[in-house]
């Protein structure tokens with residue numbers, strides 16, 4: 001009755017070099033693994049799937065991303081690949097010429113560090129491009145936007161507007177807003193943007209999941225539920241796309257603390273499963289990000305000693321939020337980039353630990369200290385790391401932080417050596433969602449554009465460890481390590497099938513990997529059509 005997969009390399013990931021000849025599945029579960037002849041004889045499968053020499057891995061799962069945000073990047077104006085301000089101006093002018101006066105222009109993913117002139121646009125410059133349209137451009141980190149004057153006017157932002165808690169309205173010497181808005185200050189503008197339609201949300205999520213499938217991802221732990229008109233509407237979008245429309249994907253949804261009540265009122269809680277969708281931990285943002293110097297550090301920024309970053313909440317408020325999660329019997333998933341934010345989070349978790357058997361997640365964990373590592377080792381915590389940040393943030397991050405504290409920054413190898421469970425993700429749309437890029441960055445500590453420069457090679461991971469971040473690591477983060485992340489009896493039939501064995505090619509060759517097939521719950525959700533380029 002089942003399906004027998006064979007004819008290629010099948011990497012179980014039980015150990016670094018364990019391989020089997022064939023896998024027999026029924027429905028969405030692996031029933032047996034072993035020699036092809038024996039499984040043929042024993043089970044008499046009614047479908048045979050010949051891998052034709054391809055290499056099968058357990059399905060790759062991104063442990064931290066924003067699926068709808070990634071989809072928006074795909075369907076909106078994507079600025080993340082542009083490398084000069086001139087290119088950005090041209091792209092914006094083009095968009096403005098296509099729309100009516102008054103319609104919003106929303107661009108995604110600019111990064112001044114990637115622009116030849118390092119330009120951060122001023123509202124007045126954006127006015128020249130879009131005099132009759134409100135316009136905002138999300139910075140790649142999503143912790144900052146630049147807005148033009150019409151957008152500032154609609155939001156009522158003037159020189160008299162005070163900085164909101166947890167945010168900064170950047171001003172010029174006369175005190176006039178420049179249009180650059182950091183963290184919570186972004187919300188002043190975002191709240192006046194007309195709500196997106198259900199149709200738009202579905203389009204974005206569909207595009208996102210299809211892109212994930214194409215890149216070999218069978219699932220992702222995603223945080224979206226607070227940004228698109230409320231919990232119910234966004235959750236419904238996931239149910240429509242994944243369950244009703246059958247775009248199979250294992251989505252674990254983090255629940256932002258502001259919508260936890262809405263979730264609870266619908267009778268939902270952590271671990272609730274609805275088709276391919278599962279409710280995950282409660283999401284909290286403890287601090288900002290490094291790009292805008294809003295990550296909360298214990299010592300000032302080296303390249304701007306006037307600031308140590310921004311705490312989104314006081315330590316007391318943060319502790320209250322953790323307590324709130326516990327009152328809903330939820331683990332927490334807390335964004336903490338700077339070491340002081342991380343310290344606050346540990347204080348709160350130590351005071352209010354999760355229920356027995358639950359695991360908290362600390363997202364990013366980029367800037368740590370030895371004492372913090374010692375403390376985190378004793379807690380039921382998983383660190384959701386994004387290896388690709390190494391490729392994007394170096395070398396400028398060294399200037400920002402100073403070499404003295406870099407030893408425990410982006411220190412993935414140290415974390416694994418200390419026995420701290422880690423899972424791998426992209427934080428898409430912030431980094432590209434492609435897990436191959438994440439694995440490559442973890443192994444090489446290099447940017448593919450400058451492959452000869454290695455940043456802190458002592459922190460490079462083995463290929464096996466890097467792949468595990470995206471397989472068993474992601475499974476462990478949501479307590480599914482006994483059913484996902486490996487190819488073994490009783491595990492889910494989720495597979496990522498590639499044209500080469502990541503474990504035997506050189507790190508440089510990893511970038512040439514092609515996805516042949518993606519299989520979720522035993523069903524092929526993506527199959528490569530184009531021939532492999534030679």
Ligand SMILES: [Zn+2]
Pocket residue numbers: 064065066223427
């Ligand atoms: Zn994120």
